[in-house]
Amino acid sequence: MPDDILDCLVIGGGAAGLTAAVYLGRYKRRALILDAGGSRLQWIPRTRNVPGFPDGIEGPELLARMREHAHRYGTPTEQVTVERLHKLDDGSFRAEAQGRAWTARFVILATGARDVEPEIDGLRGAMKAGQVRYCPICDGYETQGQRVAVLGRAGHGLRESLFVANFGNTVTWLAMATQEEVAAADLAQLRAAGVLVADSPPHCISCGVDDVGVRVELQNGQVLEFDTLYPALGLHHSCELATALGARARKDGQLEVDSHQQTSVEGLYVAGDVAVDLNQIAVAAGHAAIAATAIHNRL
Numbered sequence: 001m002p003d004d005i006l007d008c009l010v011i012g013g014g015a016a017g018l019t020a021a022v023y024l025g026r027y028k029r030r031a032l033i034l035d036a037g038g039s040r041l042q043w044i045p046r047t048r049n050v051p052g053f054p055d056g057i058e059g060p061e062l063l064a065r066m067r068e069h070a071h072r073y074g075t076p077t078e079q080v081t082v083e084r085l086h087k088l089d090d091g092s093f094r095a096e097a098q099g100r101a102w103t104a105r106f107v108i109l110a111t112g113a114r115d116v117e118p119e120i121d122g123l124r125g126a127m128k129a130g131q132v133r134y135c136p137i138c139d140g141y142e143t144q145g146q147r148v149a150v151l152g153r154a155g156h157g158l159r160e161s162l163f164v165a166n167f168g169n170t171v172t173w174l175a176m177a178t179q180e181e182v183a184a185a186d187l188a189q190l191r192a193a194g195v196l197v198a199d200s201p202p203h204c205i206s207c208g209v210d211d212v213g214v215r216v217e218l219q220n221g222q223v224l225e226f227d228t229l230y231p232a233l234g235l236h237h238s239c240e241l242a243t244a245l246g247a248r249a250r251k252d253g254q255l256e257v258d259s260h261q262q263t264s265v266e267g268l269y270v271a272g273d274v275a276v277d278l279n280q281i282a283v284a285a286g287h288a289a290i291a292a293t294a295i296h297n298r299l
């Protein structure tokens, strides 16, 4: 292979990509991170379930520390959005962005996932204030005893309502007029857990106005107030660079991998939210360690 070919290209510089970079750097491999700069870490007001931080740590600070950690071991970052990924005849990969190209023997795709967002003015501010939260696995513990709304259709919305009720909250499922689709047994389970169901779909949601955490105006004119809202509208795994190469993925974009995080495309590995339903920093780091070590052992 020519000298200018990298050992590994890491696409995405969030929790997974930066952890992969630490491992590759410490294995003395030539790696490069190409990152668009949109890590979901930056929206975490304070995470409290990352091992080693018993008092929690703010997402932006964790991101800064992870970047410093990756660069400490010599893996640089270029801030670009990769537009295309090609598999070349010799088995290596070429990534292209803004008229530039990088070639590597292996790729770790760590492009994350995107939440489907509700229409709320000032959504980012409400996320920072903890009025709108996306991940009850992450921060359901912090909601104990609150008035909580879950916005989502039958299936996901119903499951998340039950999950959040488990923290001793008063939960209202904003069912978006899908409650008719729910089986009688599931409705009975909701009732048993004390979950209320809003019959009328939401018309307008506002946060942080007049000291009210979340105000929801329903289409029938009723106004409800909550401390916290969990949107449960779904997630899209950012898998397009892999599926364009023929990598197998589920309908929602979650990529299929083997036990070493390799996709169905030889040499293309994935780590983090792009490859899993359990969107967690610890999981992203675990994936990255597995993928980086598997690649190191093949080089």
Ligand SMILES: Cc1cc2nc3c(=O)[nH]c(=O)nc-3n(C[C@H](O)[C@H](O)[C@H](O)COP(=O)(O)OP(=O)(O)OC[C@H]3O[C@@H](n4cnc5c(N)ncnc54)[C@H](O)[C@@H]3O)c2cc1C
Residues within 6 Å of the ligand: 011, 012, 013, 014, 015, 016, 017, 034, 035, 036, 037, 038, 039, 040, 041, 043, 044, 045, 046, 047, 048, 049, 050, 080, 081, 082, 083, 110, 111, 112, 113, 127, 133, 134, 135, 138, 139, 238, 241, 271, 272, 273, 274, 278, 279, 280, 281, 282, 284
């Ligand atoms: C509000 C909120 C609170 C959360 N709280 C917690 C918590 O308390 N605990 C916890 O464990 N998890 C929490 N999470 C989830 C956690 O943030 C994610 O699981 C974690 O960031 C996943 O890491 P990742 O590297 O897979 O994706 P990300 O960290 O999102 O990084 C993906 C990176 O890839 C880049 N990228 C995408 N496409 C391209 C491209 N084409 N070219 C170049 N770069 C690209 C993106 O810009 C981004 O920088 C929370 C998430 C949110 C939104």
